[in-house]
Amino acid sequence: MARGAVVHHTGHMRWPPDLRDRVALVAGATRGAGRGIAVALGEAGATVLCTGRSSRTGPSRSDYARPETVEETAELVTRAGGTGIAYPADHLEPDEVQRLAAYLRAEYGRLHVLVNDIWGAERLKGGPADWNTPVWQHDLDAGLRILRLGVETHLITSHHLLPLLIAEPGGLLVEVTDGTAAHNAQLYRISVFYDLAKAAVNRLAFSQGHELAPRGATAVAVTPGWLRSEMMLDNYGVTEENWRTALVEDRADGLPTAAPGFAQSESPRYVGRGITALASDPDRARWNQQSVTSADLAREYGFTDVDGRRPDSWTG
Structure with a gap:
């Protein structure tokens, strides 16, 4: 939804909403926005499968070599009031995601919310000194890996998990990106590879929303602002x-x-509360194929960040 668009205002919803009967999966829940989203869903009582490469027990690790793990995220979900389940998985590996889908089908038989928050290319995009490097000078292997991590992972995940989401009406798919479709359409973002990856994820919500709507499901692209990951x-x-x-x-x-x-x-919980609000809205289909910020959702649903503020780093 472009800034300035008119939406039906629902007023301040009860917080946290009640999602105790919902099963959610946050792909890329190890840290950052993914962790914030998983914990916010936990605040509402949801059962949340937390997936990612970094695990206390598995051999796989993210490109970041950081200490956060999916097990830690699952524990935070449970501590917040939900049921957190850690499931280490590399979403670039179709066989691993297929096994994840089989596990979810066997254990829960359904999926109400799927959040594609997979990224993992923060180091590959480089710092400000590396930005604006033209495509013919950019490291090609790094650029192609940015696209694999930021786009291919989302496609693999949707391919294997959307059949569970559409098993009953009302499913919600959230594609997490950086910048709304309107914002990214007007501005060049860091490099050709980064720019393409973030624009593509917005388009994924649009195209998948086209396919999901006849099956009673909704797809929305959501971007946090300047994230305190x-x-x-x-x-x-x-x-x-x-x-x-x-x-x-x-x-x-x-x-x-x-x-x-x-x-x-904003804290990672802010965008998480936005997605939780979407999941609890019985009229969520009105957002289908839209591209919104966490601040847009805060204005619509009346929630705040953990410190009581409603920041918006996309204005001004």
Whole structure:
């Protein structure tokens, strides 16, 4: 949904909503937005399968070599009030995702919410000094892996899991990306490969929504704003509790100062609450094929971030 579009306002919903009878799967739940989404669904009482490559027990690891694991996310879901289930899986491997679908079918027989939040190319996209590198100078292997991690994973996941989502009416597919369709259509984003990956995920929600609607399901693309992920907090040497320290100029600790726009940053739970609100809306089909921000959803449904704010880093 483009900014400025008129929507039917539902008012402030009861928070958290009641999703105790829903089964959700968050693909890419290890950290960042995926973890925030999984925990927010847990706040509402949902059963949440948390998938990703980083596990305490499995041999697979993400490209980041970070400490977060899917088991840790599942524990946070349960602590929030839901039922968290960790399922290590590499969504670039069709056989692994096919086994995931078989497990879900055998154990639960249904799927109400599928969130495609798979990414894993944050290091490959590089830092600001690497941005705007033209395609003929860009490392081709890195660029193609960005597309595999950011687009191919989503297609593999949908192929194997959407049959469960459409088994009964009312299913919700959420494609998580960076930037709305309208925003990305007007601006070049970092590199040809990154730009294509993020535009493609918005289009995936549109095209899959076309296929899902006759089967009673809904597809929506959702983008967080400036996200206070674990990696972002580490970059500025702050935590979720003291993140505003990153805005201080000439920091005594010598760590980098964030741009002023960081004041409108959001926790990963914010986009998670937006998706939870979508999942609990009986009229969610009105969002089919739309592209929205977490702030758009906050305005529509009346929820806030964990600190009581409603940030919007896409305005201004």
